[in-house]
């Protein structure tokens with residue numbers, strides 16, 4: 315009789331400076347687009363769990379906002395709380411850094427690592443490297459900074475060496491039964507995921523024009539057979555911002571809504587009827603009731 319490997323399971327937090335690819339990496343690890351991504355830093359605003367179930371292990375990844383220094387106010391404080399909490403009570407941490415691009419914000423991320431939790435480094439975006447030989451000294455310098463359990467170069471975009479990262483994480487997880495049912499992919503509802511997909515299109519299509527205090531609220535979410543009927547509000551804090559989101563002749567909003575609907579149909583594997591409008595709510599980002607309503611507090 316061959317001995318079965320012991321089943322392992324645990325929570326694994328993804329951390330690292332903004333824009334290193336934490337959310338892209340989580341999506342790649344679980345094989346599904348759950349967490350939104352964009353070229354803009356500080357895209358992720360909510361904690362979301364993505365679950366990878368294997369025959370001998372279950373890895374529950376936690377993606378969360380990074381610590382924000384560039385904005386102040388109540389919304390920002392709420393985001394920083396989520397960022398700090400995400401590193402507590404986890405079984406392991408993946409510190410994501412970008413290949414050959416290490417700076418003050420990365421150093422700060424290392425300084426915040428809690429003692430006694432095993433940390434695996436994922437050196438992301440290796441697909442952008444012309445000269446792979448330069449990775450070795452980079453790995454050596456990282457290894458001298460902190461007692462990391464492992465350092466694995468990967469590409470979240472192409473999937474390169476993702477199996478090696480999973481193996482390194484399995485090795486540091488404690489033995490134990492699964493935390494979630496094996497059919498579960500995330501702890502979040504379709505309602506939440508729909509709001510996020512719409513927010514992603516705002517981030518991707520409006521670039522720097524998009525004000526920081528823009529959010530999405532799902533006002534109605536109904537499932538009728540294989541159809542999802544969704545009414546969503548894009549919440550901005552000034553009338554001028556409403557004009558930016560709608561665009562000339564409503565073209566911008568139409569593109570945003572079409573792309574969001576296509577992503578929702580893929581994720582929910584169903585037809586989606588999506589109606590989107592823009593609502594102006596002055597000062598919502600400093601209003602406790604609205605912060606709660608939009609899931610920030």
Ligand SMILES: Nc1nc2c(ncn2[C@@H]2O[C@H](COP(=O)(O)OP(=O)(O)OP(=O)(O)O)[C@@H](O)[C@H]2O)c(=O)[nH]1
Pocket residue numbers: 331332333334335336337338339350351352353354355356357358359379380438439440441442468469470471472
């Ligand atoms: N070339 C390349 N680009 C990548 C890779 N992984 C992520 N990116 C890109 O990097 C940008 C940021 O990715 P995100 O996953 O949103 O980064 P993040 O760390 O979650 O960012 P925040 O949530 O804002 O902190 C996006 O434009 C991604 O497409 C990779 O392996 N290779």
Ligand SMILES: [Mg+2]
Pocket residue numbers: 336337338350351357358378
């Ligand atoms: Mg992110």
